[in-house]
Amino acid sequence: MEFNSFEEVMSYYKQYAKKCEFGVMTRRIEKGEDGNVRYATLGCARGGKACNKILNVARPRPTRKTKCKAKINDLKVDGKFKLTTVHNIHNHGLNPIKSCFFRCNREVSDFVKRILDTNDLADIWMNKSFKSLVVRAGGFENLPFFEKDCRSYINKARHLRLGKCGVGVLQEYFLRMRYKNPGFFTLMDLDDNGRLNNVFWADPCSRAGYQYFCDMTTFDTTYLTNRYGMPFAPFVGVNHHGQSILLGARSISSEDMETFVWLF
Incomplete structure (x- = not known):
């Protein structure tokens, strides 16, 4: 068989x-110099060796891996993807009832996304939104997704809501603060689409406090904003009265090394 992409x-x-009632996973992908897929292996989701990642041997986490060999290999030849290997034999039973709940088959439709967005903007909790969808569908078994799939979509949607308009509002606020006091410092990091990745700000009081009380500074990333899910981390010091003082603050889109290098 041949495919165009x-x-x-x-x-x-x-x-x-x-x-055929089984799940699919991508086992291997090779890309060419142009960054496009050149070779790939797709197989049964129960393929691979079972391994227990839980250190507590008294309560091991069950695994569904059975070293299933069912797979296909496809290779790009002359602009077409050709199947070079096909194995259709499974070493486990197939479940027609649960096939729609495999990760590869779970999908949140556009209609459900609109409902989730509307409820989220109205500050309705996710568990209540999901229960309403269950009632509308007539039971859990009639929904092709789980509650965690809805939560994943809402988390991504919240990040996208703080788009170009959100950045513009934040920039206007920082401009007003700098107009009132030139010592107000801000620094913003935007992506290629103009969306906010990271932002750091410090008012004149915090900057002055850092000049005197920089001997010990704490940096905490455990605070999360409810709306956008961007980790908020304050720089906090201690003054000569033993009181905590704010030395600076930032919100970031992710907690990776590149982001922390930019911040510090």
């Missing part, structure tokens, strides 16, 4: 797997 191969194999 790797996306077509993935879509076809997922449809085949859903009909």
Whole structure:
């Protein structure tokens, strides 16, 4: 069989797997110098060796890995993706009832996304939104997704809401603060689409306090904003009265090394 793109191969194999009642996972992908997929291996989701990642041997976490060998290999030849290897034999039973709940088959439709967005803007808790969807569908078994899939979508949607308009409002606020006091310092990091990645700010009082009380500074990333899920981390020092004082603050989109290097 031949396909025009790797996306077509993935879509076809997922449809085949859903009909034959097993899950799909990507085992291997090789890309060429141009960054496009050149070779890929798609297989059963129960393939691979079972390993217990929980250190507590008294309460091991169950695993569904059975070293299943069912897979396909596709290779890009002359602009077409050709299937070079096909194994359709599974070493485990297939469950037609649970096939729609495999990770590769779970999908939140556009209609459900609109409901989740509306409820989230109205400050309705996710568990109540999901229960309303269950009642509308007539039971959990009639929904092709879980509550955690809805939470994942809302977390991504909250990040996108703070887009160009949100950055503009924040910049206007910082401009007003700098106009009132030139010592107000801000620094913003935007992505290629103009969305906010990271922001740092310090008012004149905090900057002056750092000049005197910089002997010990704490840096905490355990605070999270409820709306956008961007970790908020204050720089806090201690004055000569033993009181905590704010030396600076920042919000970041992720907690990786590149972000922390930019911040410090």
